[in-house]
Amino acid sequence: MLKRTHTCGEPKSELIGKEIILNGWCGSVRDHGGLVFVNLRDRYGVTQTVIDPKETPNLIESAKSLRSEDVIAVKGSLRSRPEGQLNKNMPTGEVELLVKELVILNRANTPPFEIEDDTNASEELRLKYRYLDLRRPALQKILMLRHKAANITRNYLSDHNFLEIETPILTKSTPEGARDYLVPSRISKGHFYALPQSPQLFKQLLMVAGFDRYFQIVKCFRDEDLRADRQPEFTQIDCEMSFIDREDIYNIMEGLIVLLWKECKGVELKRPFERLAYKDAVARFGSDRPDRRIPWELQDVTTIFKGSGFKAFASVVESGSIIKAINIKNHADKFSRKDLDTAGEFVKAYGAKGVASLKGIDKFLGDAEKQALKSELKIEENDIVLLVGDKPKVVNDSLGALRVDLGKKFKSFDVNKIDLLWVTDFPLMEFDEKDQRHVSLHHPFTAPNPEDLHFMDTDATKARALAYDLVMNGSELGGGSIRIHDRAIQQKVFDLLKITREEAKKRFGFLLEALEFGAPPHGGIAFGLDRIIMMLAGTDSIRDVIAFPKTTSASDLMSDAPSDVDPAQLKELGIKI
RNA sequence: GGGGACGUAGAUCAAUUGGUUAGAUCGUCGCCCUGUCACGGCGAAGGCUGCGGGUUCGAGCCCCGACGUCCCCGCCA
CATH class of the missing domain: 2.40.50.140 (Nucleic acid-binding proteins)
Structure with a gap:
């Protein structure tokens, strides 16, 4: 040729x-x-x-x-x-x-759609002929960007003494966390491997082994429902370090993120990144991954509505729930009756009964209440104030999401601005009413803050964890924690999670045992590579940054996976459907 | 598991209140054209209106069901 x-x-x-x-x-x-x-x-x-x-x-x-x-x-x-x-x-x-x-x-058959950047072919068709879709320069650019970012990451971490070490894909199912993808064992019938949700346990064991600094750009698998930024298999930049504290992690990882943005976007990010405690993030933004580009914050006005003439809120206070408000400055003229109805429907998804506008409930309020609200919320001409009253979680979830939704709808911020921060001091655990037990917010190997160890015996939900997330523009780019390296504290956590000693031994006995053979203090972090590329490429869909992504029903329209298999294969595995 | 949007030529969309032969653009095919670059001109083909039921004299349009795609809630340590 x-x-x-x-x-x-x-x-x-x-x-x-x-x-x-x-x-x-x-x-x-x-x-x-x-x-x-x-x-x-x-x-x-x-x-x-x-x-x-x-x-x-x-x-x-x-x-x-x-x-x-x-x-x-x-x-x-x-x-x-x-x-x-x-x-x-x-x-x-x-x-x-x-x-x-x-x-x-x-020669080529006539393509099912035109290979152009501004193609208007449906995503369904593009996914079926993904190899043609990938010929489009726009997607080629993103995959080249992905390669570049991965390369920079590898070089940066390698230059900082991190070793890339592979961990198993056929691994062991552990309780807690996401649903596992299971792989049947042919040799050991009735037994299953699980695909890793992350290499968590292995990287900790590598620390015990003395490797000190580990990283891996690695596929992870979680059998959960998909979203615009979530695929069942995705790629993590997975890191772990020994003999370090949180500040070391922040320091090294900020260097990586700064380098990525500089090399891939020509953008200089300011260091050190800002930090915000979890409880403040939730209080002010109703979310543990706040987008602070949007100007309005949540404000607690519960006490003002105590004994209010607006009976619905008065009874909310009575029942020990809370009321929060956002003041959307200078938008009253742009905020229609229909917008209010839409907002009301919007918050229902989060379990709220609805949204009240201050204007709407004004007639039920006394002068003192009005005055208190006006000064508390700094209400001025042409402001519109929206309120939700309910249990704290419902109020924060719904109003926090509404804030973001309206912020985007009303284009209330500069989309080129980057809001980057560490969210720190997550609670170690929450209490699950349904199962009547504690559940880890991060994972069961997350170290409690030593200052809060005493809460473990009184109210474990008050104990802060040495855990952190990196958040950019309202999206979680990654997260990690300092791990427990003390066998006794690890046991205490299992007890609170109501994981029995037998269960713990059966599921991750190998880790517990390892902790007793001289485990160094260690901690780490994992970034979602796909989400980082989304940010760098400026796309809203994770499918745009993955060569062969799956649909929201987790199928591959090109290869038609998942599919049925030959009965002989099932028989060999000892599986009956 | 739940909510919402969508499903009509190869593609993207349209079709008045349920009413004659379902249109447009791009692409495809044929002919013409020596400076285009979204080339241009003339012409043509291409539709069981995604699937299965139902209502009706009559359904692309109304109703029911399953399916598919997308967005959200739950879920995602």
Whole structure:
């Protein structure tokens, strides 16, 4: 075959007069009856090629036969385009290749959609023909960005003495956390491997082994429902370090994030990153991953409504629940009756009964209440105040989400701004009323803050964990913690989680045992690589940053996975459906 | 498990109150065209209105059901 001497992105004026060979895919073929123009594309760019019947009458027939997405090789001489025929929109727009030889390497069927960046083909169709979708320069750019970011990460961590060590994919199912993907064992019938939700236990064991600094860019699997930013298999930048405290983690990881944004976006992020305690994040923004670009904050006005003339809120206070408000400054004129109804529907998803506008309940309020609200919420002309009263979790979840929704709807902030912060001091545990037991907020190996150890015997939900999340623009990019390296504290946590000694021994006895063989103090963090790329690429869909993603029902429209299997395979595994 | 939006030529969409032969653009195919780059001109083909029921004299449109895609809640240590 005619092997390329250059890529389709390279031809520039410096190469004029040179004889070169290009390989690539035909984009638009413009047949003028005599002259034929073919845009030739590969992942590096697009170059215009010309077939001129005066020069090569023998080629004109096959040139006319070219169709979109045919694969060709062309040899010819690069020349500058005629006066007034330059294309300023193309990086190679000053030149064109006058074709002397043309080889059709492969014909293409008519593609089911046009291979263009601004394709309007449905995502369903694009996923079915993902290999065609991936030919679009926009997606190619993202995957090249992903490669670059992964490379930078690998080099940075390696330069900081981290070792990349692989951990098993066929591993052991452990309680707590997400639903596992299970893999049946053929050799040991009735037993199953689990695909890792993360390499958590293994990386801790690597610390026990003395590897000190570990990282891995690694696939993780969680059999949970999907979202715009969640896939069942996703990639983590997984890190763990020994003989360190939280500040060491912040320090090293901030360096990585700063480098990624600098190299990939040319953006200088300010260090150190700001920090916000979990309880303040929830109090002010109703969320443990606040987007602080949106100006309005939640304010607790529970006490003002004690004994209020607005009976609904008075009884909320009575029952020990809370009332919070957001003051949407200077938006009363833009906020329609319909917007209020929409907001009311919106919060119902979070279990709230509805949203009240201060204007709507004004007639039930006494002067003292009005005055208190006005000064507390700093209400001015043209402000609109929305309130929700309910149990704290419902109020924070609903009003926090509503704040973000309205902030985006009313374009209340500069989308180019980056809000980056560590959310710290997560509670170690929450109490699950349904199961009547504590559950870890992060995971069962997270160390409690030593200052709060005494709460473990009184009210464990008051104990803070040495855990942290990195949050950018309201999205959790990663999180981690200092781990428990003390067997006794680990046992205490299991007790609170109501994991029996037998269960603990059976499920992660190997870790517990390891903790008794000289485990160093250690901790770590894992970033969602996919989400980092989403941020860098500025896309809202995780599917845009994964070469072969799954739909919201976790299927692959291209390969049609998951699918049924041969009964013989099941028999071999000892499985009956 | 729950809520919402959508499903009509190859693609993206339209079709008045339920009423004649379901339209447009892009793509495809054919002919013409020597400076286009979203080339242009003329012409043509292409539809069981995603699937299964129902209401009606009559259904793309109304009702019911399953399916698929997307968004959200639950879930995601």
